[in-house]
Amino acid sequence: xxxxxVKSLETAFQDRIDQEIKIEPRDWMPEDYRKNLIRQISQxxxxxxxxMLPEKNWLTRAPTLKRKMALxxxxxxxxxxxxxxxxxxxxxxxxxxxxVRDLLSGKAKYASIFNYPxxxxxxxxxxxxxxxxxxxxxxxxLQRTSYGPYSRAMxxxxxxxxxxxxxxxxxxxxxxxxxxxxxxxLQDAINRWWWPVLMMFGPHDxxxxxxxxxxxxxxKRVSNDGLRQKFVDQTVPQLEFLKMTAPDPxxxxxxxxxxxxxxxxxWDEFWNVxxxxxxxxxxxxxxxxxxxxxxxxxxxxxxxxAQKNN
Ligand code: BYC
Numbered sequence: 001x002x003x004x005x006v007k008s009l010e011t012a013f014q015d016r017i018d019q020e021i022k023i024e025p026r027d028w029m030p031e032d033y034r035k036n037l038i039r040q041i042s043q044x045x046x047x048x049x050x051x052m053l054p055e056k057n058w059l060t061r062a063p064t065l066k067r068k069m070a071l072x073x074x075x076x077x078x079x080x081x082x083x084x085x086x087x088x089x090x091x092x093x094x095x096x097x098x099x100v101r102d103l104l105s106g107k108a109k110y111a112s113i114f115n116y117p118x119x120x121x122x123x124x125x126x127x128x129x130x131x132x133x134x135x136x137x138x139x140x141x142l143q144r145t146s147y148g149p150y151s152r153a154m155x156x157x158x159x160x161x162x163x164x165x166x167x168x169x170x171x172x173x174x175x176x177x178x179x180x181x182x183x184x185x186l187q188d189a190i191n192r193w194w195w196p197v198l199m200m201f202g203p204h205d206x207x208x209x210x211x212x213x214x215x216x217x218x219x220k221r222v223s224n225d226g227l228r229q230k231f232v233d234q235t236v237p238q239l240e241f242l243k244m245t246a247p248d249p250x251x252x253x254x255x256x257x258x259x260x261x262x263x264x265x266x267w268d269e270f271w272n273v274x275x276x277x278x279x280x281x282x283x284x285x286x287x288x289x290x291x292x293x294x295x296x297x298x299x300x301x302x303x304x305x306a307q308k309n310n
Contacts, residue, residue, distance in 0.1 A: 017218050022148035025091040033217055036210060037147055038092050040219065042099045045085035046110035049103070050284050052078045054118040055127060063121060070167045071124060077160045084156065088149040104289050112270060113200050115278035122175055122182075122189035128168015130190075130197045130235070136161045137231045138201065138222075146218040169238065176242040190239070191247040198262075199270045201228040232260045 009028050016023065023029055052075050059075070062068035086096050102108035113131055118124065139161060143154040175186040202224040205211055214220040222230070232251075239246060250263035272278060 014216075017146050017216075020144075020218075022151060023146050024148045032213070033219075034092050036214060036217075037150065037219060038089055038094050040210075040214075041085055041089040041092075041150055042094065042102070043109045043111075045082045045089060045099065046103045046108055047114065048078045048082035048085060050110045050114045050288060051131075053284055053287055054114060054116070054280075055124060057118060058121065058124050061121065062124075067124075067171070074128065074164045074167060077164065081153075081157045081160070084153040085150075088147075088153045091149045100292070104285070104292055106276060106285055109274065111200055112273040112278065113196050115273050115280045115284060116193070116196050117280055119192070120185055120189065122171075122185040123193070125168050125171030125175060125186065126189040126193045128164050128166075129172050129238070130168070130193055131200070132161050132164040132168060133235060134197050134200045134231050136165055137234070138227050141221040141227065144218070144221050150219075172242055176244065186242070187244055190244050194246050194248065195265060195269075196273075198228055198232070198265055199273075201225070201231070203267070203270070229259055232262055236260055 010030060013023075013027075013029060013033075016027075023033075055071060055075050055078075059068060059071060062071055086099060089099060090096060099108070103110065113134075118127065136158060139154050139158050143151055143158060145151045145154065172186055175182040202208055205223045205225045208224050211220060211223055215223065236246070236251065236253075246262075248263045250261060252261050253259075254261045273281070276282075
């Protein structure tokens with residue numbers, strides 16, 4: 001009897017999804033839907049928080065006050081995105097403490113891209129342009145995700161991300177119009193970030209463990225390869241406008257497909273970074289742990305205030 005009830009709940013749940021009706025926190029949902037969402041949303045939140053670190057290092061070395069203000073605002077936005085996303089995940093019954101603990105212990109994943117170093121000022125342009133650009137392609141699709149709180153967080157995040165992408169491209173434009181040395185710096189940054197950015201979209205669809213179910217539940221609206229292709233197609237004209245090149249001899253417009261062809265990603269490198277042995281994994285976690293420890297007094301003060309006012 002109970003089995004029949006669960007079956008009919010599952011059918012009604014899928015019907016709602018198929019009709020594009022958002023799932024809200026108090027609605028019945030399959031346990032795997034809930035778990036999969038907690039996994040994706042918390043990883044997304046961690047990515048926003050860890051993603052502040054490579055850019056933070058350049059705040060004190062920004063070339064002008066204007067650049068410093070824009071970068072500072074962007075980094076603060078990323079922290080805010082993390083908070084919207086932790087809140088969205090909390091509506092699924094996981095506590096923020098648990099999520100933060102998993103990040104700090106190294107148990108939880110976050111986007112591979114943030115385990116690469118930011119070596120010079122051109123990297124600030126390229127991170128804004130390419131990393132935020134790739135994130136936007138994904139997040140625009142996620143605005144239509146089936147879980148209401150995640151979808152609404154994405155709508156707000158996308159508005160801010162487009163400013164981030166433009167501030168990055170503006171830095172790149174200035175370098176591209178600058179001295180030969182500035183042009184070389186920009187090309188070097190593009191060469192280093194191009195492939196890691198393409199990895200942000202995850203493994204090929206055929207190797208993606210969660211895609212089939214996530215697409216059926218409309219947690220994901222476009223597949224990993226679909227998003228990657230969209231990103232390449234929209235980025236190459238921007239690259240050409242800068243008169244720069246991508247480090248991929250196979251990057252070429254394919255008239256028949258109506259898309260750019262591009263070379264194969266180094267998947268060994270991707271999985272190594274995901275598994276914790278990328279260039280900066282250890283450093284990122286150490287800095288994040290230190291920031292958490294240094295902030296203990298803020299949490300204590302906030303808790304004391306909350307208790308006093310209860
Ligand atoms: N890095 O089955 P798959 C930002 C993992 S931050 C690390 O395809 P899924 C910004 C994946 O988790 C924006 N791990 O997974 C912030 C899974 O492992 P588990 C970040 C990756 O979830 C500051 C396994 O590989 N955006 O914009 O269906 C400054 C198999 O993959 C990665 C988001 O988080 C990766 N790149 O699809 C500047 C978007 N790729 O969990 C900018 C939300 C895959 O089974 N997330 N893995 O242990 C998503 O859309 C999806 O989670 C993904 C992967 C498309 C990333």
